[in-house]
Amino acid sequence: MTISLQYSHITVNDPDEALTFYRDALGLEVLNDVAQGGFRWVTLGSKDQPGVEIVLSEPHAGRSKADGDSLQELLTKGVLGPIVFRSDDVDTLFEKVRASGAEVMQEPIDQPWGPRDCAFRDPSGNMVRISQAPAA
Numbered sequence: 001m002t003i004s005l006q007y008s009h010i011t012v013n014d015p016d017e018a019l020t021f022y023r024d025a026l027g028l029e030v031l032n033d034v035a036q037g038g039f040r041w042v043t044l045g046s047k048d049q050p051g052v053e054i055v056l057s058e059p060h061a062g063r064s065k066a067d068g069d070s071l072q073e074l075l076t077k078g079v080l081g082p083i084v085f086r087s088d089d090v091d092t093l094f095e096k097v098r099a100s101g102a103e104v105m106q107e108p109i110d111q112p113w114g115p116r117d118c119a120f121r122d123p124s125g126n127m128v129r130i131s132q133a134p135a136a
Contacts, residue, residue: 004051004052006052007053008054008055009054009057010054010055010057010122010126011059011075011080011124012057012075012123013059013123015041015058017124018042018123019056020123021097022044022054022056022122024100025096025100026093026097027096028046029047030043030044039062040057040058041056041057041061042055042056042057043055054083059071059075060072075124075125075126078121082119082129083126083127084117084129084130084131085128086130086131086133087130088132090108090116090117090131090132094108094118097120098120102123103120103121104118105119105120105121105127106118106119110134114134115133116132117130118130
């Protein structure tokens with residue numbers, strides 16, 4: 001028996017605005033774009049990690065009004081969990097993402113626990129970290 005990650009969800013205010021960050025700045029590829037019931041789900045992935053997809057969706061997509069309202073409040077506060085990407089060149093990717101106009105939260109630094117990383121906020125306020133494994 002095996003188990004592996006297939007989807008991870010990121011709540012965003014506007015899928016089109018989020019695409020300028022996740023597709024254009026980070027370089028992920030759009031794999032699927034589905035509209036249903038007035039909402040939209042967009043899945044993205046990386047050729048470097050086939051089979052793992054990120055799903056961008058609005059707070060109310062597929063949820064009750066009360067749950068969507070609660071999720072929107074958490075998104076607005078910027079307190080939803082971060083997403084962490086791995087790169088083999090965090091400094092080059094940092095410059096590409098910064099050049100896109102994304103809000104920089106932390107420039108690349110070597111962390112005491114090993115990796116070199118940086119952090120941004122996506123257009124909806126989610127924290128996005130990019131990490132590079134320490135040299136062996």
